Amino acid sequence: xxxxxxxxxxxxxxxxxxxxxxxxxxxxxxxxxxxxxxxxxxxxxxxxxxxxxxxxxxxxxxxxxxxxxxxxxxxxxxxxxxxxxxxxxxxxxxxxxxxxxxxxxxxxxxxxxxxxxxxxxxxxxxxxxxxxxxxxxxxxxxxxxxxxxxxxxxxxxxxxxxxxxxxxxxxxxxxxxxxxxxxxxxxxxxxxxxxxxxxxxxxxxxxxxxxxxxxxxxx
Numbered sequence: 001x002x003x004x005x006x007x008x009x010x011x012x013x014x015x016x017x018x019x020x021x022x023x024x025x026x027x028x029x030x031x032x033x034x035x036x037x038x039x040x041x042x043x044x045x046x047x048x049x050x051x052x053x054x055x056x057x058x059x060x061x062x063x064x065x066x067x068x069x070x071x072x073x074x075x076x077x078x079x080x081x082x083x084x085x086x087x088x089x090x091x092x093x094x095x096x097x098x099x100x101x102x103x104x105x106x107x108x109x110x111x112x113x114x115x116x117x118x119x120x121x122x123x124x125x126x127x128x129x130x131x132x133x134x135x136x137x138x139x140x141x142x143x144x145x146x147x148x149x150x151x152x153x154x155x156x157x158x159x160x161x162x163x164x165x166x167x168x169x170x171x172x173x174x175x176x177x178x179x180x181x182x183x184x185x186x187x188x189x190x191x192x193x194x195x196x197x198x199x200x201x202x203x204x205x206x207x208x209x210x211x212x213x214x215x216x217x218x219x
Contacts, residue, residue: 005195010170011117013147014179015127015134017201020141021105026068029095033072036088040080050075062154064130069096100133104140114146124149126164126177128156128184156184158192165194 016022030050034043041049053071061067072092076084117123125147127134134152138144149168153160165175175194179185180201189196 007173008176009174010122012124012126012177014185017180019110025099063128065099066130104137118146122148126151128153158188161188
């Protein structure tokens with residue numbers, strides 16, 4: 001299927017797992033969390049309960065490492081029937097702090113792509129998560145000079161995209177979104193009449209997984 005990109009003037013990039021590695025660190029931390037609590041439950045049960053707790057807390061805490069830390073602490077208390085030690089709670093906090101302090105690992109070819117596209121298009125970052133954490137990662141990435149605008153959204157639904165494009169005075173037919181999540185970066189964009197390119201990452205958070213549709217371009 002051929003897609004006409006001739007009208008595109010602005011390209012939006014997701015950040016986590018599109019510009020730099022992110023989900024890998026969450027999976028590693030989940031495994032370490034399960035190790036800490038294996039005296040109370042099986043690792044599979046711990047993984048399941050942590051994900052359920054994250055989903056329960058999503059509306060309250062939003063996306064990002066801080067909400068993930070709080071969900072781990074709540075899960076630890078519930079799975080242990082409030083018997084988890086203070087030392088374990090401290091180690092859970094340390095797990096989250098190490099995630100926040102982790103160096104930014106750019107994906108291969110990102111700088112080259114941004115440099116090439118920046119000569120022809122206006123580039124912006126559209127990501128979601130904790131504002132401070134995302135700003136910190138962008139600064140550490142040394143990519144900020146490539147972008148005309150950076151927006152950290154509370155969510156990536158059709159309404160969020162519509163409001164942002166209106167605010168930035170970007171016509172829908174002139175906008176292209178690039179990201180690793182079909183649920184957040186691609187389908188909402190297509191549904192409002194813009195274009196999107198799906199760039200898969202090797203691991204995807206369970207909450208972001210949806211079936212691939214025929215109208216999706218995968219590169």
